[in-house]
Amino acid sequence: MSRGLSRLSGGVVATGVMFGVASLLAAGTASAATVAYATGPAAVSYSCNFPTIGQRQLDVTASFNAPDSVPAGTAITPTDVAGTATISASIHALLNAASYDGVRGKANVPVNVTNATPATGTASNVNVPEQIYPYVAGPLTFTIAQDSGTTVPTFSGVAAGPATASLGSTITAPLEFHKKNGTWTAWNFTCTLLTSPAQNTAFSPSITIT
Numbered sequence: 001m002s003r004g005l006s007r008l009s010g011g012v013v014a015t016g017v018m019f020g021v022a023s024l025l026a027a028g029t030a031s032a033a034t035v036a037y038a039t040g041p042a043a044v045s046y047s048c049n050f051p052t053i054g055q056r057q058l059d060v061t062a063s064f065n066a067p068d069s070v071p072a073g074t075a076i077t078p079t080d081v082a083g084t085a086t087i088s089a090s091i092h093a094l095l096n097a098a099s100y101d102g103v104r105g106k107a108n109v110p111v112n113v114t115n116a117t118p119a120t121g122t123a124s125n126v127n128v129p130e131q132i133y134p135y136v137a138g139p140l141t142f143t144i145a146q147d148s149g150t151t152v153p154t155f156s157g158v159a160a161g162p163a164t165a166s167l168g169s170t171i172t173a174p175l176e177f178h179k180k181n182g183t184w185t186a187w188n189f190t191c192t193l194l195t196s197p198a199q200n201t202a203f204s205p206s207i208t209i210t
Contacts, residue, residue, distance in 0.1 A: 032067030037165065037203040039063070043086065044167050044201050046191035050091070051177050052098040058191055059086045062109065062167060062203070069208035070157050076116070076207065077154040081123050081146040083109070092140045102132030102178030105189075107144050110168025113155050115209055120168065121153025132178050157209035167201040169193040 043059035050056050062083035066076060087095070095101075106125045113119060127147040133140060146152065157163050173189040193201070 032069050034065050035068045035205065037064050037066060037205065037207075039167060039201065039203055042200065044199055045194045046171060047194055048189060048191040050095065050189075051100065051185055051187050053091070053094045056091045056094070057088065057194070060084070060167070060171070060191075064165075064203065066207055068205075069210050072157045072159055072209050075154050075156055076163075078111075078123065078152045079146065081109070081126055081150065081152060083126075083144050084141050085144065086139055086141040089138045092135075093137065096135045099180045100177045100185075101135060101180050102130065103142055103175055104128055104130035104178070104184075105173055105175035106149075107171060107173040107175075109171055111153070112166045112168055113163060114166075115158050115161055115163040116155040117158055118153070118155065121155060122168070123153065124151040125149050128173065128175060130178075157207070160209055162206035163209050164206040165203045167193070167203075 039060075039062050043061050046058050046060060047055050048058045060083060062081070064078045064081050066078065070076060105128045107128055108122055108124050109126055110120060110122045113121070123146070126144050127150065128142065128144050131142050155163075169192065171191040173191075175187050175189045176184040177187055178184055193199070
C-alpha cells in the first residue's frame with residue numbers, strides 16, 4: 001500500500017504483503033542454526049479490493065525464521081511470522097480523499113511449500129495492529145505480525161533436498177478501515193496475486209532437508 005498501507009498490509013500480506021519469522025520445533029534439530037527467510041528483494045504485488053476506491057495494487061513483503069536444515073519427516077512450525085503491505089502515493093491520495101487514514105484487523109496468508117507436506121498451509125489471524133496515519137503525501141506502509149491469536153501451520157520435510165516456501169495467490173483479511181471522523185468501517189479485504197508479468201513469490205533461502 002502507500003506508506004499507510006505499505007506499513008499496513010497486511011500482505012496484506014506483505015510488505016518488509018507479507019511476511020515475519022518461523023522456527024522449527026522438532027526433536028533432533030538442536031544443532032541446526034536458525035535462519036531468517038524472506039521474500040524479495042522485490043515486493044510481491046497483489047490486486048486488492050479497497051473500500052470506496054476499488055481494485056488497487058498492494059505490495060507485500062513477508063519473512064519467517066526456521067532452522068537451516070532438518071531431517072526428513074521432521075515437523076517445521078513457523079513462528080514470528082511478519083510482513084509489510086505498501087500502497088503507492090497515488091493510492092494513498094485516493095484513500096485520503098475518501099477520508100480513510102488507518103487500519104486494523106487480521107490477515108490470512110497462504111503459503112505453498114515444495115518437498116514438504118502438506119503442500120499448502122495458511123497462517124491465520126496474523127495481527128494487523130491498529131495503525132492510524134495523518135495524511136502525508138507519498139507511499140504508505142503498514143505492518144503485520146504474528147501474535148498469540150495467530151495460527152501457523154506445521155510442515156514436514158519429505159525427502160533429502162531443498163524445501164522452498166512461497167506466498168500463495170490469495171490473501172484474505174477481515175479488516176476495519178479508520179475514517180478521519182473517528183469511525184471504523186468493517187471490510188472483507190481480498191488480494192489476488194498479479195501474474196503478468198510473473199513474480200518471484202518464494203522465500204529464500206530454501207530449507208535443507210537431510
